[in-house]
Amino acid sequence: MNETPFKLAFGSDAMIPVEISQGSIRINYFNDVVNNETRQAELDIIEEVRDEEKIRNEAIQQMIRNKYNKRVRPRTLQQGDLVLRRLEDVRKPPGQGKLAANWEGPFRIAKVYGRGSYSLQSLEGADLPNTWNISSLRLYYT
Structure with missing residues (x-):
């Protein structure tokens, strides 16, 4: 984004305490009348700036989403x-360490529940008690 969160929330740039105590261009050339007019103009256009930043942010998120989904x-x-x-790691046999198998099976898919959820059964036909997500399964090639 091209704007700071402070400017999006309050309509103007923040001043740090050092700028106020040590003096800066903004402090040295401060004019109350011009400042009030400028502040009013900033407050008039702050909604437009927020809308532009929102559109830019949504476009960036869409680009990231498309790149990921590709x-x-x-x-x-x-x-x-x-x-x-x-x-x-909880189900791995103790004492095998990092050399233990990461996958077990094969199992047969007994029922498809949709949205990546499956119930499994052993090759002998005994049903496994839980449902499993597709991220924890991979196809077994014989």
Whole structure:
């Protein structure tokens, strides 16, 4: 953004205490009448400045969103697909350290709930108790 948050909130630039105590161009050439007119003009256009900054901010967010989404590949799994399940650190066998397996399985997708949520079952047909998000699953290739 081209404007400071203080200017967007209050309509003018902030003055630090050193400027006031030591003197600066703004303090040395201070004129009460001109200052009031300038302040009134700044307050008249502050809404326009806020709107411009809002539009600029939304455009930047849209560009970032498009750049991110260009690299995202949506994945969907169907019922009956074989998948591997990610092992969290809690479920890894103790004593194996960093060499422990990160994935376990294969499992079969028993039911698709939508929005990336799946229930799994073992290859023998026993259902697993929880639902799993697609971020914790990956397709198993035989």
